[in-house]
Amino acid sequence: MEVSNLAELVPLLSNFWRTIPTTLQLKLESSLTLLKQDHKLNKLFFLGRLEAHSINYLLAFGSPGVDLFHQRKFYYSRNGVDWLLLLEPTDWSEEWGRIWGEFTGNVGFAFKIRSLAAGSTSVMVSEQDRLWYVMHAILREAAGVPRGALRMSSEKHVVLNPFFQGLTRAELVELGNYQHFRPPERPAEENLRGRTEYNLSMDVFDPLEVDVLPEGKSFTLRMDDSDQLAMWSSLHWLGLDFFHKANSNVYGFFYNGDGRKNWDLPFMVEL
Numbered sequence: 001m002e003v004s005n006l007a008e009l010v011p012l013l014s015n016f017w018r019t020i021p022t023t024l025q026l027k028l029e030s031s032l033t034l035l036k037q038d039h040k041l042n043k044l045f046f047l048g049r050l051e052a053h054s055i056n057y058l059l060a061f062g063s064p065g066v067d068l069f070h071q072r073k074f075y076y077s078r079n080g081v082d083w084l085l086l087l088e089p090t091d092w093s094e095e096w097g098r099i100w101g102e103f104t105g106n107v108g109f110a111f112k113i114r115s116l117a118a119g120s121t122s123v124m125v126s127e128q129d130r131l132w133y134v135m136h137a138i139l140r141e142a143a144g145v146p147r148g149a150l151r152m153s154s155e156k157h158v159v160l161n162p163f164f165q166g167l168t169r170a171e172l173v174e175l176g177n178y179q180h181f182r183p184p185e186r187p188a189e190e191n192l193r194g195r196t197e198y199n200l201s202m203d204v205f206d207p208l209e210v211d212v213l214p215e216g217k218s219f220t221l222r223m224d225d226s227d228q229l230a231m232w233s234s235l236h237w238l239g240l241d242f243f244h245k246a247n248s249n250v251y252g253f254f255y256n257g258d259g260r261k262n263w264d265l266p267f268m269v270e271l
Contacts, residue, residue, distance in 0.1 A: 001252040003032045003044045003060075009252045015224045015231055016241045018256055027080035032060060035075065035083045040064055043160070047135065048239075048255030054105035059135055059255065067157040068150075069183050074135050078105075089129040096125055096133045097261045103127060134259045142234035143181040143253045144208045144219075146244045147171075150179065152201045158183055161202070166248045172230040175219060178242075179205040181253070186210070218265065235265050 001009045006029055010020050020028070028046060036044040044062035058077040063070060074086040099111050107128040114122045125133075151161040171177045184191065188204045208219070222231045228247075234240040239257020244250065262268075 001046050001254060003029070003036060003046060005252070006032075006046060008250070012229065012243055012245075012250075012252075013254055015222075015229060015243070016233075016254070018241075018254065024080050028058070031077070031081045031083060035060070036062065039073070041073070042066060043068060047139070047253075048257075050103060050131070050134065050255070050257065050259045052103035052105035052259075057103070057105075057131060061135065061139070065157075066153075066159055068160070069158055074132055076131060086128065086132040086135070088132060092129065092133055094137075096130060097137055098263065099125060099130060100260060103131070103259050107131070131259070137261070138237045138240055138255055140180070140182050142237040142240040144178040144232060144242045145181050145253075146251055147177045147179055147205075148199075148202050149249075149251060150181070150202070150205055152184075152204050164249050166246060166250070167230075167244060169228065169246045172228075172244065172246050173221060173223070175209045175221075175232070176207060178208040178232065180208055182206070235268075236262050238262055 006025065010025055013019060032044055032046060035041070039062070041062035041064055044060060047059040047061060050057040050059060055078050058080055060075045060077075060083065061072060062075075063072045065071065075083045076086055077083045095113065099113050101111050104127060107126065109127040110124040111127070111130060112122050112124055146164075146167050148164050148167075149161055151159055153159055167177055182205075184204050184206055186206050188200075191206060192198050192200075192203055218235050219232045220235060222233075223229065224231065229243060229245045231241060231243045237255070237257065240253065240255045242251070242253035
């Protein structure tokens with residue numbers, strides 16, 4: 001959720017049976033506004049909270065330039081007031097997603113993981129580095145936005161589309177109308193294939209349903225009582241929810257989980 005829209009978007013979290021206490025919300029609005037100014041960020045988003053054994057990590061990310069993903073920075077806080085920068089680990093691996101131990105709340109704690117490669121030795125991963133990885137993985141694999149919310153500018157910058165007016169009620173319920181919140185990883189011709197009508201600046205982004213296995217069964221949908229707000233939830237990163245209100249630019253995503261990936265999903269759904 002973009003910092004400037006927190007007050008508008010937080011009430012929608014009740015549809016997910018989530019909440020941010022008023023006192024914490026006020027702290028976040030104040031501290032994140034200061035963080036955005038002090039670090040000279042063009043955009044800043046509140047991602048949510050990660051439940052650890054002794055505390056909750058509050059998570060945020062932002063970018064200094066017009067491109068949402070260029071030099072993107074990750075931050076965490078224990079109290080909603082003081083924010084610390086998370087540096088990208090120099091040598092990280094996707095295998096870190098298989099660390100199953102509970103986050104402790106101590107950023108200096110080290111987790112032991114053994115590589116799946118034959119003959120490899122165990123490595124130690126600090127909780128701080130793992131926290132960076134989990135934010136990276138959630139945003140890459142699970143965070144979604146409605147088609148049209150992101151735009152590729154003529155300078156090849158990924159930006160929020162200021163002209164986005166929302167999906168229609170009929171479009172809300174189709175997973176194919178949502179895209180990954182990330183720069184395109186697939187060739188443009190693959191993302192455009194099969195569309196009878198397309199807008200090159202919007203449809204170059206990776207559809208949410210194509211590369212998260214099992215395809216088409218990695219997210220669940222709920223509608224609110226008004227039948228105008230779609231709420232999608234990731235079944236891989238449990239606790240990551242994203243939402244969009246029909247015919248409006250109201251959308252966002254929020255994480256409230258323990259930072260552990262659900263690797264059992266392929267065995268839990270009917271293929």
